[in-house]
Amino acid sequence: MKIVVIGGTGLIGSKLVKKLREHGHEAVAASPNTGVNSVTGEGLADALKGASVVVDVTNSPSWEDAAVLKFFETSTRNLLAHEAASGVGHHVALSVVGTERLLESGFFRAKLAQENLIKASSIPYSIVRATQFFEFVKQIVDSSTVGNQVRLPPALIQPMAADDVAGAMARIATNSPLNGAVEIGGPEQFRLDELARLELAARQDPREVISDPRARYVGIAVSERALVPGGNAQLGEAHFEDWLNQSTRQAPKSPLQPT
Ligand SMILES: NC(=O)c1ccc[n+]([C@@H]2O[C@H](COP(=O)([O-])OP(=O)(O)OC[C@H]3O[C@@H](n4cnc5c(N)ncnc54)[C@H](OP(=O)(O)O)[C@@H]3O)[C@@H](O)[C@H]2O)c1
Numbered sequence: 001m002k003i004v005v006i007g008g009t010g011l012i013g014s015k016l017v018k019k020l021r022e023h024g025h026e027a028v029a030a031s032p033n034t035g036v037n038s039v040t041g042e043g044l045a046d047a048l049k050g051a052s053v054v055v056d057v058t059n060s061p062s063w064e065d066a067a068v069l070k071f072f073e074t075s076t077r078n079l080l081a082h083e084a085a086s087g088v089g090h091h092v093a094l095s096v097v098g099t100e101r102l103l104e105s106g107f108f109r110a111k112l113a114q115e116n117l118i119k120a121s122s123i124p125y126s127i128v129r130a131t132q133f134f135e136f137v138k139q140i141v142d143s144s145t146v147g148n149q150v151r152l153p154p155a156l157i158q159p160m161a162a163d164d165v166a167g168a169m170a171r172i173a174t175n176s177p178l179n180g181a182v183e184i185g186g187p188e189q190f191r192l193d194e195l196a197r198l199e200l201a202a203r204q205d206p207r208e209v210i211s212d213p214r215a216r217y218v219g220i221a222v223s224e225r226a227l228v229p230g231g232n233a234q235l236g237e238a239h240f241e242d243w244l245n246q247s248t249r250q251a252p253k254s255p256l257q258p259t
Pocket residue numbers: 006007008009010011012013030031032033034036037038039040057058059060061075094095096097111129130131132133136
């Protein structure tokens with residue numbers, strides 16, 4: 001099957017392209033880096049020629065409210081129009097668990113707009129809502145840092161490995177369209193503050209984590225269960241602490257460290 005991965009050079013996209021090729025599919029990594037731009041439309045018609053499935057794992061270069069909304073709306077409209085013209089039979093998009101509970105954020109308003117455009121289109125589709133990637137935990141910690149302190153609410157989070165996200169996307173992209181949404185998540189729940197402590201300890205980062213029920217998560221208020229998926233979520237296999245041990249072992253040594 002020819003499967004075009006829009007955002008195929010990104011964190012999830014590059015893993016997905018590799019998995020699809022390993023399973024014998026013709027997977028095309030499409031992104032500005034490979035001459036395909038879903039916002040301007042550049043290269044889309046050529047890339048989609050003969051494709052059965054399009055997977056959208058793009059992300060906006062800017063998370064500013066107006067910019068991110070414009071990105072996901074324009075990109076999704078362009079993709080769906082080109083898919084209709086090329087006879088693509090399945091549009092798969094990666095979204096986020098709890099999007100409708102996080103609308104204080106412009107980023108999540110943009111993801112909801114993306115989902116709504118897909119649902120309203122004539123292309124058969126599957127929306128995959130994932131929990132936060134293990135790889136994103138550092139960004140959560142950094143966005144909650146002031147000086148040497150990281151202030152996070154003790155809300156629940158059920159993060160998953162980008163590898164498991166890509167595996168689920170590959171499975172869903174090569175099956176029949178769901179014409180609905182499915183949730184995917186990690187195998188374990190943590191409290192956000194506890195997760196941050198694990199991340200920092202493994203990286204020998206001296207920042208102190210303060211549990212604060214009024215603290216915000218990436219700039220917005222979150223209720224205790226806002227980030228966790230429902231009981232029907234498909235769960236990944238990788239455990240956060242195993243992944244953390246592995247990724248800190250693999251981290252290149254700073255040139256200033258003694259060898
Ligand atoms: N972070 C999380 O924890 C999390 C959780 C659930 C869902 N998600 C969703 O997962 C998706 C993918 O995330 P990611 O971390 O894999 O993203 P990423 O690593 O930032 O990659 C983004 C990709 O989008 C491409 N892109 C940017 N502008 C484009 C354009 N105009 N046309 C075509 N492609 C464009 C980039 O191409 P270049 O390399 O050429 O710039 C890159 O391949 C996002 O939609 C995000 O909402 C994230």
